[in-house]
Amino acid sequence: MSQELSANAPVDALALRGTPAPAAEFLSVEAESRAFWRLRCRLARTVLRQAFSRARLRLLLILGLSLLLWLGLFWLFANGFWFLKMNIYHPEKHDKMVRDVFEMFFGALTVMLVFSSAIILYGSLFRSREIAFLLTIPARVQRVFLHKFQETLVLSSWGFLLLGSPMLVAYGIVAAAPWYYFAMLPVFMLAFVYIPAGIGALFCLAIAYKAPGNQVRVLILAGIAAIALACWFVWSLVNSPAHRVLTPDWFQEMLDRTKPSEGRLLPSWWLSTGLLEAARRVWSESVLFLVVLIANALFCRQLAVWFAGRVYRPAYCALRVAPQRRRRPVAARVDRIVFLLAGFLSRPMRLIIVKDLRLFRRDPVQWSQFLIFFGLLGLYFLNVRVFGYDMQDLGWLNMVSFLNLSVVGLLMATFTTRFIFPLVSLEGRRFWILGLLPVRRETVLWGKFLFAAGGSILPCSGLILLSDVMLRVPPMILASHQLTCMILCVGLSGIAVGLGARLPNLREQSPSRIAAGFGGTLNLTISTLYILAVVLLTAVPSHFYLAHTHLVTRHGRAAGVLSQRAAIDRWLEFWLIAGTIGSVVLGILAVVIPLRIGFKAFRRMEF
Amino acid sequence: MIQFDGVTRTYGRKVAVDQLTLTIRPGEVLALLGPNGAGKTTTIKLLVGLLRPSAGTVRVCDFDVGAQPRQAVRVLGYVPDEPYLYDKLSGREFLEFVAEMRGLDRPAVAASIARQCEYFDLKEFLDDLVETYSHGMKQRLVFASALLHDPPVLVVDEPMVGLDPRSMRIVKDLLRRRAAANKTVFMSTHTLAVAEEIADRIGIMNGGRLHFLGTVVELQEKLSSRQASLESLFLELTDGGSGRPIQGPPSPSNLAGDPS
Numbered sequence: 001m002s003q004e005l006s007a008n009a010p011v012d013a014l015a016l017r018g019t020p021a022p023a024a025e026f027l028s029v030e031a032e033s034r035a036f037w038r039l040r041c042r043l044a045r046t047v048l049r050q051a052f053s054r055a056r057l058r059l060l061l062i063l064g065l066s067l068l069l070w071l072g073l074f075w076l077f078a079n080g081f082w083f084l085k086m087n088i089y090h091p092e093k094h095d096k097m098v099r100d101v102f103e104m105f106f107g108a109l110t111v112m113l114v115f116s117s118a119i120i121l122y123g124s125l126f127r128s129r130e131i132a133f134l135l136t137i138p139a140r141v142q143r144v145f146l147h148k149f150q151e152t153l154v155l156s157s158w159g160f161l162l163l164g165s166p167m168l169v170a171y172g173i174v175a176a177a178p179w180y181y182f183a184m185l186p187v188f189m190l191a192f193v194y195i196p197a198g199i200g201a202l203f204c205l206a207i208a209y210k211a212p213g214n215q216v217r218v219l220i221l222a223g224i225a226a227i228a229l230a231c232w233f234v235w236s237l238v239n240s241p242a243h244r245v246l247t248p249d250w251f252q253e254m255l256d257r258t259k260p261s262e263g264r265l266l267p268s269w270w271l272s273t274g275l276l277e278a279a280r281r282v283w284s285e286s287v288l289f290l291v292v293l294i295a296n297a298l299f300c301r302q303l304a305v306w307f308a309g310r311v312y313r314p315a316y317c318a319l320r321v322a323p324q325r326r327r328r329p330v331a332a333r334v335d336r337i338v339f340l341l342a343g344f345l346s347r348p349m350r351l352i353i354v355k356d357l358r359l360f361r362r363d364p365v366q367w368s369q370f371l372i373f374f375g376l377l378g379l380y381f382l383n384v385r386v387f388g389y390d391m392q393d394l395g396w397l398n399m400v401s402f403l404n405l406s407v408v409g410l411l412m413a414t415f416t417t418r419f420i421f422p423l424v425s426l427e428g429r430r431f432w433i434l435g436l437l438p439v440r441r442e443t444v445l446w447g448k449f450l451f452a453a454g455g456s457i458l459p460c461s462g463l464i465l466l467s468d469v470m471l472r473v474p475p476m477i478l479a480s481h482q483l484t485c486m487i488l489c490v491g492l493s494g495i496a497v498g499l500g501a502r503l504p505n506l507r508e509q510s511p512s513r514i515a516a517g518f519g520g521t522l523n524l525t526i527s528t529l530y531i532l533a534v535v536l537l538t539a540v541p542s543h544f545y546l547a548h549t550h551l552v553t554r555h556g557r558a559a560g561v562l563s564q565r566a567a568i569d570r571w572l573e574f575w576l577i578a579g580t581i582g583s584v585v586l587g588i589l590a591v592v593i594p595l596r597i598g599f600k601a602f603r604r605m606e607f
Numbered sequence: 608m609i610q611f612d613g614v615t616r617t618y619g620r621k622v623a624v625d626q627l628t629l630t631i632r633p634g635e636v637l638a639l640l641g642p643n644g645a646g647k648t649t650t651i652k653l654l655v656g657l658l659r660p661s662a663g664t665v666r667v668c669d670f671d672v673g674a675q676p677r678q679a680v681r682v683l684g685y686v687p688d689e690p691y692l693y694d695k696l697s698g699r700e701f702l703e704f705v706a707e708m709r710g711l712d713r714p715a716v717a718a719s720i721a722r723q724c725e726y727f728d729l730k731e732f733l734d735d736l737v738e739t740y741s742h743g744m745k746q747r748l749v750f751a752s753a754l755l756h757d758p759p760v761l762v763v764d765e766p767m768v769g770l771d772p773r774s775m776r777i778v779k780d781l782l783r784r785r786a787a788a789n790k791t792v793f794m795s796t797h798t799l800a801v802a803e804e805i806a807d808r809i810g811i812m813n814g815g816r817l818h819f820l821g822t823v824v825e826l827q828e829k830l831s832s833r834q835a836s837l838e839s840l841f842l843e844l845t846d847g848g849s850g851r852p853i854q855g856p857p858s859p860s861n862l863a864g865d866p867s
Contacts, residue, residue: 025710027707039696129691135656138710320652321616321617321618
């Protein structure tokens with residue numbers, strides 16, 4: 001730094017001649033927009049350049065997995081649409097059924113997009129440090145809002161695009177839609193996501209403005225209301241159907257029941273109608289609904305921008321000065337219970353577990369999204385009987401119950417990736433606290449592993465128990481599911497903690513960004529493979545065993561297998577036991593190997 | 608130049624700033640001193656428009672910060688205690704963005720960046736990504752960004768945190784030179800010696816109230832008449848004038864509850 005000011009330094013030029021304000025005017029709206037876009041482009045360019053040069057493997061892995069998921073969904077939806085085409089002969093009924101599928105899918109996604117946009121935007125607008133900077137430069141408050149709104153739009157809708165596009169492309173192919181169906185598809189989807197995102201933004205601003213300090217409470221109440229509404233809707237839709245599932249009469253009954261839910265004023269209806277008309281080659285109707293969607297999307301955007309111009313600054317200030325709830329100095333009851341339950345562990349380990357529990361509990365913006373997913377899954381399990389699965393044969397029952405188990409496992413894998421994997425990385429900057437305590441470094445990792453495993457077993461076992469009870473599965477399968485669930489939870493926790501210690505990101509403070517990095521992606525991939533392996537090891541032998549039992553019970557003699565029955569029984573029992581033992585061994589390996597790798601890396605780690 | 612007129616800011620029941628009335632003239636450096644939680648940062652946030660007063664008005668160059676925040680921040684340069692920088696931008700890209708948002712045209716942006724670059728010796732690392740900067744480099748970049756548009760008012764929250772002695776000297780010189788050029792500098796600090804050295808007037812805040820406001824000379828007079836150091840006067844003012852002795856840390860025997 002030069003010791004002296006240069007001769008043409010600005011302060012010298014103005015010395016003692018009064019203090020005129022700078023002559024520069026405010027930027028025009030267009031110039032301001034360009035400046036923000038340039039900022040965004042520069043940031044994106046750097047991130048992409050770094051990803052290509054430093055993290056090619058990570059990038060390829062993310063792209064590969066996304067493509068795999070997209071193709072899997074495409075295959076699933078294409079088969080579904082073929083099934084409908086083959087089984088519903090009446091074209092009107094077929095179209096109506098497809099429309100209902102579209103409307104329910106997009107209707108549910110609308111609700112989820114409203115919530116996710118509101119939550120993400122709240123974090124961006126009111127908790128991000130960037131905002132404090134942007135509000136102290138002379139940018140229009142509407143521009144600051146739009147900058148964050150566009151970011152939110154991308155973050156909240158990529159999942160929708162990933163889930164929705166394979167379904168719509170599959171339908172277009174099955175329905176032999178014309179080229180303009182596929183050309184209009186991205187525009188339809190983009191216009192559609194703007195509407196729930198705009199509504200979410202309005203909610204977010206209104207809550208921060210009118211109920212500062214109570215936003216979490218309002219969010220939880222809104223979440224409960226949405227789940228209750230979804231419960232009522234699903235219940236009214238499928239409660240006690242009079243016919244067996246997937247029969248023509250069942251389809252007719254479903255069509256009759258969805259009539260009241262058909263809302264012509266809903267964006268999901270415009271989207272469905274526009275796409276169906278395009279697929280039927282009625283392009284004028286399709287364009288009409290596309291224009292309706294775009295007009296409403298622009299209206300929502302403008303409304304949100306106008307509202308932000310009026311309330312954003314006051315809301316920002318109101319949130320900053322909202323009185324903080326005074327915490328009682330005594331430990332929360334849940335902390336005391338956990339401390340007592342973990343009485344068999346050493347005191348330092350128990351303290352680490354309680355500390356992690358407190359940090360997790362006090363971040364509701366993050367865990368509330370998982371609560372919604374767990375709630376929706378619970379809702380589905382509660383309603384599983386109305387699909388008549390419990391009335392099917394044992395083989396079918398077994399398959400559905402194991403699929404439910406896999407879904408819980410996958411949800412658990414995203415949970416461990418999002419919350420458990422970043423735990424070690426987050427300790428990085430505060431490692432001086434743990435690092436200087438008289439505890440071994442392994443104790444820290446063991447604490448995190450036990451916190452993750454203990455915390456996940458309870459909700460997952462509960463969900464699986466609910467699914468099994470509703471499906472009326474035999475006690476043997478129920479016990480097998482509980483064992484598998486435990487193996488899954490323990491193994492997933494081991495993988496997340498071990499990899500978290502081996503591949504930490506000590507520079508990043510945001511858990512979601514740590515989870516989205518290479519380590520997080522690898523963790524999710526390994527976790528998914530682990531779930532597949534464990535479930536297949538237990539589900540496949542179990543499926544064949546039950547199918548064989550069922551066959552023998554009902555058609556044994558006719559099938560002519562009686563003479564070999566004992567041998568087949570022994571053979572299947574062997575595989576059943578071998579599969580169970582194999583999954584237990586796999587579970588142990590999933591704990592031991594990652595944790596050993598993690599311990600080794602954690603011991604050597606320099607902070 | 609800066610005017611607080613009966614400004615109060617509450618956080619629920621807690622009064623963070625209480626009836627603050629204060630005018631800072633052009634060419635003046637005012638240092639706000641006070642213990643943690645005294646209301647210094649809240650006062651600064653009110654001044655830069657991040658918070659709005661519960662009562663009263665804050666004016667900068669005749670702009671009401673509450674009612675005209677854009678106009679007010681246009682005439683301000685602000686160096687926060689924990690500045691935000693885009694890690695994935697280079698120092699130059701960051702300065703270009705700020706200068707452009709401040710309404711400087713292209714030639715002015717280039718000239719202004721070149722000037723700040725020379726003054727703060729940024730040349731060596733200006734085109735590197737901010738994520739590679741040390742704390743001191745970041746601090747210099749933030750100072751440069753706050754001065755790009757040559758604002759009549761500079762607001763600095765804890766300017767010396769994390770700076771090495773050489774950089775501290777430069778910042779002190781800079782603040783004095785701005786005052787000499789008839790610009791206003793409003794800063795908060797914990798460092799009594801810094802305030803004593805460069806401030807024209809010192810304000811001592813505690814519990815949201817301004818307990819002392821005066822020139823360094825007035826302060827020195829007060830000190831000499833009472834034969835007290837700035838530190839002892841500061842402690843006395845911020846202890847509510849109770850005269851209670853400042854207690855040292857508890858001894859191990861006290862912690863153990865040893866009656867002896």
